[in-house]
Amino acid sequence: MRIDSHQHFWKFEKEKDAWIPDEMSVIRKDFFPENLKPVLERNKVDGCVAVQAAPTENETKFLLNLAKEYEFIKGVVGWVDFTGDNVEERLAYFSKDPKFKGVRHLLQAESANYMLQPEFLKGMEAFGNFNLTYDLLVLEDQLANTIELVSNFPNQKFVLNHLxxxxxxxxxxxxxxxxITKLADKKNVSCKLSGLLTETENFSWKPEDFYPFFDFALEVFGPNRLMFGSDWPVSLAAGQYADTLGIIENFLMTKNEIVIEKIMGLNAINFYQL
Structure with missing residues (x-):
């Protein structure tokens, strides 16, 4: 089974989605499951994990409601405020839905120290009681603190977004x-091969530009902790879904069948308990 471990849905609102820059104007519109479903079918992808794109509980509810309606949405990574006094109560509330698989915060938009503040760490400690996953959306200059964070919670499952x-x-x-080597040394951390098309200058790229990054990720994380993610529809600013998928498929062409199956679906199924 092929699973896209990382994609988004949204109803475009100018204020809420102000994070979308001018050069990504192509994605300043609505993206719903009915837009993605034929794309997945055309590319022989069996299901996906929908990941939050806004730091609100309404976003979590929005994604969970879509997952109820569309069977191909196998899991949801939502948002809960880890710094709130009621974090445990909110996690318990959302955990009643079997498709609620994990949480993500837009850490890339915060200071490097945000994830190590006492309030956030207290929330992470409460999070550990729910057998959920945590998606790490961080930048290179936040990696040192990310390593410290995951070291503090060795039994928590983390996954790095977009390398x-x-x-x-x-x-x-x-x-x-x-x-990345130090982060990969933490065995509770997995990694998504996702979101790199838009990390190119002027969105100009060749498939071979990505292979050194994939090679290195495979070397340090190994085949059991990597998973394919499209980052659709954000990726559409730099290429079509088939482009994103084709880059991964071409990279994996020389790998054995078991490695391919793991990275293209089995690892996501196991990580998110789909």
Whole structure:
């Protein structure tokens, strides 16, 4: 079974979605399951994990309601305020829905120290009681604190989104390589091969631009902790769904069948308990 471990849905609102820059104007519109379903079918992808794109509980409810309506949405990574006094109560509320699989916060928009503040750590501690996953959306300059965070919670399952958004056009930096290696040493951390098309200058890329990053991720995380994600519809600013999928498929062509099955679906199924 092929699973897209990372995509989004939204009803476009200018104020809420102000994060979408001018160069991504192509995605300043609604994206719903009826838009994605034929794309997945055309590309022989069996299901997906819908990930939050706004830091509100309404976003979590919106995605869970879509998952009830569309069977191909196998799981939801929502949002809960880890710094709130009622975090445990809210997690218990959402956990009643079997498709609620995890939580993400837009850490990339916060200071590097945000994830190590006492309030956030207290929320993470409460989170550990629910057997849920945590998606790490961070940048390279936040990786050192990310390593400290995941070290504090060795029994919590984490997954790095978009390889911490390296500048693909400039190639692999020594700093990124060292930090990703240290993060991968933490066996409770997995990684998504996702979101890199838009990490290119002027969205200009060749498939081989991505292979060194994928090679390195496979080397340090191994085949059991990597999963394919499209980052649709954000990725549409830089290419079609088939482009994103084709880059991964071409990279995996020389790998054995078991490795391919793991990265293209089995790892996501196991990680998110789909």
């Amino acid at each position: 911490a958004k390296p500048n693909v056009s400039k190639g692999i930096s020594k700093n990124w390589k060292e930090l």
